[in-house]
Amino acid sequence: GAVVSQHPSRVICKSGTSVKIECRSLDFQATTMFWYRQFPKQSLMLMATSNEGSKATYEQGVEKDKFLINHASLTLSTLTVTSAHPEDSSFYICSARDGEDSPLHFGNGTRLTVT
Amino acid sequence: QKEVEQNSGPLSVPEGAIASLNCTYSDRGSQSFFWYRQYSGKSPELIMFIYSNGDKEDGRFTAQLNKASQYVSLLIRDSQPSDSATYLCAVNKGTGFQKLVFGTGTRLLVSP
Numbered sequence: 771g772a773v774v775s776q777h778p779s780r781v782i783c784k785s786g787t788s789v790k791i792e793c794r795s796l797d798f799q800a801t802t803m804f805w806y807r808q809f810p811k812q813s814l815m816l817m818a819t820s821n822e823g824s825k826a827t828y829e830q831g832v833e834k835d836k837f838l839i840n841h842a843s844l845t846l847s848t849l850t851v852t853s854a855h856p857e858d859s860s861f862y863i864c865s866a867r868d869g870e871d872s873p874l875h876f877g878n879g880t881r882l883t884v885t
Numbered sequence: 886q887k888e889v890e891q892n893s894g895p896l897s898v899p900e901g902a903i904a905s906l907n908c909t910y911s912d913r914g915s916q917s918f919f920w921y922r923q924y925s926g927k928s929p930e931l932i933m934f935i936y937s938n939g940d941k942e943d944g945r946f947t948a949q950l951n952k953a954s955q956y957v958s959l960l961i962r963d964s965q966p967s968d969s970a971t972y973l974c975a976v977n978k979g980t981g982f983q984k985l986v987f988g989t990g991t992r993l994l995v996s997p
Binding site: 776804812813814815816819861863873874875876879881 | 917919928929975984985987988989990
């Protein structure tokens with residue numbers, strides 16, 4: 771089945787620094803990847819849709835200048851949290867489909883803690 | 886009204902029983918419906934998906950969809966303690982399968 775790999779699984783950073791999270795599709799090509807965020811005891815919220823070779827599409831209320839997304843190849847999308855603050859501490863999860871009619875498969879997620 | 890609603894639970898069932906998880910959605914144009922299982926601290930994993938009205942069975946799991954009532958459910962037969970997790974209902978948003986909107990999940994506890 772489709773495998774989505776995410777790295778790192780856990781990161782702790784200081785307030786004001788930037789953190790990059792990588793999402794890779796291991797056995798398929800993904801023209802589109804999706805980035806979700808999940809706060810404790812809440813559901814997954816879609817942040818943005820990452821499109822290979824073009825700009826990402828951000829959901830309402832998500833700051834594109836703070837959450838930089840780059841989808842430079844068919845197997846890699848990155849999310850950079852710039853100038854992180856404690857309120858950005860969350861569980862970030864990427865996902866991708868291995869076909870137009872296929873359901874989403876999720877990476878293992880990245881637990882970000884900003885101190 | 887939330888786009889996807891689930892009872893947060895916890896739903897407690899004894900081992901071997903049938904667990905019934907329910908989900909309602911507000912967008913009548915929704916076309917595809919998914920159930921994900923999420924263990925604490927982990928990312929969701931796909932259990933089942935259903936596109937057409939009726940039932941769809943896969944092993945111990947049965948998904949049921951009623952588009953007229955905007956209702957989708959997941960039945961887990963012969964529940965095991967390892968089934969204890971949060972079950973997320975997700976519905977596609979817009980045309981195709983581009984985006985998923987998730988419910989807040991129902992926590993299931995299966996006691997030995």
